[in-house]
Amino acid sequence: MTTKISFQRVFASILILSTFIAGFKIISFNEPKISLEGYQIEDGFELSVIASESLLKAPVSMDFDNKGRMWVVEMIGYMPNLEGIGEDEPNGRISILEDRDKNGIIDHSKVFLDKLVLPRAMALVYGGLLYTDGPKLWFVEIKNDKPGKKTLVDPIYAEGGNVEHSSNGLMMNIDNWIYNANYNFRYQLKNGKWLKEPTTNRGQWGITHDNFGRLYYNNNSVQLQGDFVLPNKVIRNKYFKPLIAEGQKLSNNRVFPIHQTSVNRGYQKDVLDEKGYLTNVTASCGPLIYRGGAFPNAYHQNAFVCVPEANLIKRNTLTFNSTQTTANQAIAEKEFIASTDEGFRPVNLFNGPDGAMYIVDMHRGIIQHKAYISQYLTEELSKKKLDTLQNAGRILKVVNKSTKLHPIPDLSKVNSKDLLVLLSHHNGWLRDRAQQLLIQKKDISIVKDLVALTQINNDYSTAIHALYVLDGLNALSFKIISDVLTKSKQPETLAHALVLTEHFAHTTNLAKIKLIFKDLQSQNNETIDLYLAICLNSWLKTGDTSLLSNLAQIEKKYADKQVFQEAIVSSLDGKEEQYLNTQNPSALLKNNLTLAISNRQKKELNLIFVKEKNAVDNRTKGLQLFRSICATCHGADGKGIQDLAPPLKDSEYINGSMKRLASIILHGLSGPITVNGKQYLLNNEMPGLANNKDISDQDIADIIRFTQNAFAKDGKNIAASEVKKLRDKKPLGGGVFSEKQLLETDFEK
Structure with a gap:
């Protein structure tokens, strides 16, 4: 018997070794086997753990590379104990997670960068990695999964502030700019140079965008905020800060946990209900507009929000019109995901290349920084021994039972023609990445194909993606834009085309653009009129004062719509008095213009043009x-x-x-x-x-x-x-x- 057992062991060892030598992949024993008992998810959906703490620790953000692999930011130093002592240790890292046996579960992890101080964000862009290390923002080239040449993009990116209130996000938008949460600057690598310019300061932790390119974010006590207009379009007047067009609260903050909740101010009136359940969000973060195309139509462009203090994820349906977006609780008094597991700490959400939704679960007991944690919460965490839940972390995946995920293409091997096809894919992640890869390839042979795509009208913003590929290739021309403005029937495409005319705001193009403007105004469409008012900022700088009458017509037409009035003040940068003296503005616009004039005289700029770094609270x-x-x-x-x-x-x-x-x-x-x-x-x-x-x-x-x-x-x-x-x-x-x-x-x- 002993001999037989020994032989079997030897034979098994030989079989395993020969399988490895033959090149076959064997199953790793690092695959997570974690129960999700106590987790509830909306009917029709499935939740699974695809990576866990044997392969990663304290994940806070992630991205997918062109092969479909996950890159994860691990902020291991965050609150290592109830006193927060040791958080400045360089123990953070960025790891590459892989599913080598292709069974849908991560079985391999390797460190790409380590010895980082509280890393909080990254983005795979321009063929490399943009990431944070302490207060600095770096870009590093990727060579065979190893870091290559490093470039310091911004030495003060996250300087000042607290780790809970430091710059993060690093999200590439449809306009080829990288936006952030909690920072008033945006970035772009253009013609070999890094550009940094002011933008509106948005949110606290996490940022996302819809198909049109509007931005969404939140802060700890407001579960969802958003802009009603495209970014950087109503801040042209440096002496006027828009109050309606940007930063609006889109929904209420009611929350419906399924267990008693330990939160920072739980002893204060109305923070918890009579059962001890949290009533309103206190630490919301990581919002996501779902654009994956693998959920039923009713979920298309829904807004999902992390609520880690109550161990749940909210779902909001969005309603869009030309000048406003609203959000509503998807199912009354019920969350998309809710758990009794107090270690479940969702902090970020992402669309995946397969159409699934991915959840970054920091999975720890303490999520409140020492600067803010109350004695009450300290005692609660200690009593439940939640302060001992450290060095864990998970990535979870959400799929719909009735729809299929998309096959994940290896985008590192596809050609330009294949990428052009992906610009019409119903998965927004694939469209976004195809746009950026086409720009990186610098393949001018596809310009004619891109021009043809600018005339497509669909729900996936294909024409808009094509316009920004042309812009990124420096192949956009006034003729291309003019053709879009005269032929397209899609207001959203026309809005972006109007914005892009600003590149060609020269006297030589005035005669033609004025005819186009006249035709567009005759269509009587709010979206078109709004972005016409916005783009006139650049055309007015040609010195043609007759364009003031175009603004006046729009102003009178929408005298009661504050978004329009703010857009007009933005466009009238430096021409406020001229407009006041010649166009007889409405009372609302007159007040805004007078305020801008007063601010200019006092040299009181919109703070985003003054602030360089986050202040320490x-x-x-x-x-x-x-x-x-x-x-x-x-x-x-x-x-x-x-x-x-x-x-x-x-x-x-x-x-x-x-x-x-x-x-x-x-x-x-x-x-x-x-x-x-x-x-x-x-x-x-x-x-x-x-x-x-x-x-x-x-x-x-x-x-x-x-x-x-x-x-x-x-x-x-x-x-x-x-x-x-x-x-x-x-x-x-x-x-x-x-x-x-x-x-x-x-x-x-």
């Missing part, structure tokens, strides 16, 4: 100051250090008067001191910060705000102006405060 700055000044003695967790300093957490000095607390920080304290009924005999005194020229009144207010958030039962604040007044209220006799003086002083006077 008060609580993050307070955390930084606390760690550098206070934590050495009081401990990073505020629990104090034996024989050095008493605890801050839940102490009467933290929960009591803010003026008393500010006075201690300003003027110092000597022991002994009693905290929470226990006397601390301190051999040294706490020095005050009043004489430190590097510490401002606002800095002290920020320290207090952080301590109130992290260590107090009910957080309070103090203004910098109040801190300033307390500088002169020094302890009697000079020196630092004693406990006796603290108890005898009425700090509220």
